[in-house]
Amino acid sequence: MTYNIAILGASGYTGAELIRLIAGHSAMKIAALGANSKAGQSIAQVFPHLRHLDLPQLLQIEEIDFANIDLCFCALPHKTSQEVIAALPATLKIVDLSADFRLRDPAEYKKWYGNDHAAVAQQKEAVYGLTEFYRKEISAARLVAGTGCNAATGQFILRPLITAGVIDLDEIILDMKCAVSGAGRSLKENLLHAELSEGYHAYSIGGTHRHLGEFDQEFSALAGRPVRVQFTPHLIPANRGILATTYVKGDAQAIHATLVQAYADEPFIIVLPFGEAPSTRHIRGSNFCHIGVVGDRTEGRALVIGALDNLTKGSSGQALQNANLMLDIEETEGLMMAPLFP
Known part of the structure; x- marks a missing residue:
C-alpha cells in the first residue's frame, strides 16, 4: 500500500x-x-x-x-x-x-x-x-x-541514566555545539557568512533556551521530582550536526553499561566502545545518533558525548x-x- x-x-x-x-x-x-x-x-x-x-x-x-x-x-x-x-x-x-x-x-x-x-x-x-x-x-x-533537535540529543544521552539512577540529578551540565541550519532558512544578520564563519559563540545563555522546557518536562517526569539541567548551546560554523558534551557525577563504567543495555535493540542509537568519543562527521545526513562515554580524571565523574544530525x-x-x-x-x-x- x-x-x-x-x-x-x-x-x-x-x-x-x-x-x-x-x-x-x-x-x-x-x-x-x-x-x-x-x-x-x-x-x-x-x-x-x-x-x-x-x-x-x-x-x-x-x-x-x-x-x-x-x-x-x-x-x-x-x-x-x-x-x-x-x-x-x-x-x-x-x-x-x-x-x-x-x-x-x-x-x-x-x-x-x-x-x-x-x-x-x-x-x-x-x-x-x-x-x-x-x-x-x-x-x-x-x-x-x-x-527540538537539542532536546532530542540531550534526552538520548540522559533518559536511560535518570531512569537507572546512576547519575546525580543535581549535577548535570549540557554543553552543546549546534550547526547553523538549526536556526532555519530565514535571512538573519547573525547567520550571514561574514558574521558566523571563523568562530563560534554561546547563545541563549543562563537558562533561557526554549528547549529547556522540554528537558524540564521530560526529566522531571522520569525522576518523579524536579530536575533542572544546566544547558548552554553554542552556534558553530557548520551546516549540519549537534555535538553534546554532558558532564555528570557517577561511575563511568556503570553509565556506559546502562546506555549499552538501554539501546541494545535500537536501530538508530549506537553506543560506542567505552572511552571512544563520537563526531558529527560520522552521522552527517543520517538518522543515527552516536553516544560515547569517557571517564573523567576526577573519580566518580564522567563525560557522556552524543552526536546527531539536527536536520535528520x-x-x-x-x-x-x-x-x-x-x-x-x-x-x-x-x-x-x-x-x-x-
Whole structure:
C-alpha cells in the first residue's frame, strides 16, 4: 500500500530534508507540497538539488485538498503551525516539526514561547515524538509533536541514566555545539557568512533556551521530582550536526553499561566502545545518533558525548520514523541510509 503524504513548509530546510528522505521510501508518495512564500514555484526552482524528482508544484496551504491525504508533515515556523493545524481536518494524521505541541502544559508553553496557545484542544491530544521512548503512544496517535533537535540529543544521552539512577540529578551540565541550519532558512544578520564563519559563540545563555522546557518536562517526569539541567548551546560554523558534551557525577563504567543495555535493540542509537568519543562527521545526513562515554580524571565523574544530525535524527528523520509508526510501516523504512563522509 502507498500512502499519500503532504508536506507543509516544504521550502524550508526540514521540508527539503523530508522530501529527500521520502523520495527513497517504498510506501509513501508526496501528493502535495505547501509553501506559501514560494507558492507557484517548482521544487527545482527552490531546491535545485531535488530537481530530479517528480513532485507537485508548491501551493498555498489553503489550496491543498486534504481529502486524499493520509498523513501531513507540518514543517512550519513556531506559532504558525498551531493555527494551521487547528484548521486541518480532525481525522488527518499529523506530524508537527515545530515547537507548538511539545509542551503539555499551556502555561509552560506561554512561559517559554511568550504567547497563549491557539490550539489548546490539539495540544492536549498531541504525543511527544521522541520515538525510542514513546513508540506505543505514537503508534496510536493522530498528532505527534516532534522534539527540538537539542532536546532530542540531550534526552538520548540522559533518559536511560535518570531512569537507572546512576547519575546525580543535581549535577548535570549540557554543553552543546549546534550547526547553523538549526536556526532555519530565514535571512538573519547573525547567520550571514561574514558574521558566523571563523568562530563560534554561546547563545541563549543562563537558562533561557526554549528547549529547556522540554528537558524540564521530560526529566522531571522520569525522576518523579524536579530536575533542572544546566544547558548552554553554542552556534558553530557548520551546516549540519549537534555535538553534546554532558558532564555528570557517577561511575563511568556503570553509565556506559546502562546506555549499552538501554539501546541494545535500537536501530538508530549506537553506543560506542567505552572511552571512544563520537563526531558529527560520522552521522552527517543520517538518522543515527552516536553516544560515547569517557571517564573523567576526577573519580566518580564522567563525560557522556552524543552526536546527531539536527536536520535528520533531530527533526525530519525523527518525523519520518514517527510517521512510519503511525501508518503501521516498518519503523526503519526510508531511514537506513549511511552517513555522508567525508
